[in-house]
Amino acid sequence: MQLTDKDLHYLSDALSWELLAMKKCRHYAQECQDPQVAQLIDRIGQMHQNHYEQLLSMIQSASGTGTGFTIPSGNMPQ
């Protein structure tokens, strides 16, 4: 997959948000008194970690360093 400069900017931003989000959720979940609130926040934290992996694999497959397959450059889908 070929990424544009703009794609890469958005991906970097999103990765930073996801990293901060998962840390914050983990921290909050451990502090929460109410088990319902703790559980929801913890689950959301795990979701953000999962998102991070998905976004990272987009960049990895574009750079050819990941496990994902690479579409030859200059052959962008659609």
Next chain:
Amino acid sequence: MQQQPFGQGQTGAQVSTGLPQVKGPEMNDRDRINDVLAMEKYICDGYNHATTEASNDTLFRTQMNLLNEVFQAHRDCFNLMHQKGWYKLEAASPQQVSQKARQFADYRTQFPY
């Protein structure tokens, strides 16, 4: 949080639970989930922009998918806060609602199709 009278009583539980009676400067569960709610909203905005500007379909679909999940996480926070009475909403007045319904129904005369 004091209970407010809620006109139509349509939106479920409105009683605050599980919070200290006297609140200090330290964060409580309500503050924490409120912060997560705000964060999810912020991330939704980011993915919204990123998705609309994705250069290829693989990226578009991935981001669309993540956007969807973040929306859902935001909704889950809202629902839990509402259930705990930490997110109060006021019912719109029935007069205002029917006035708007009439106003915009009348605008249908302007429809081009």
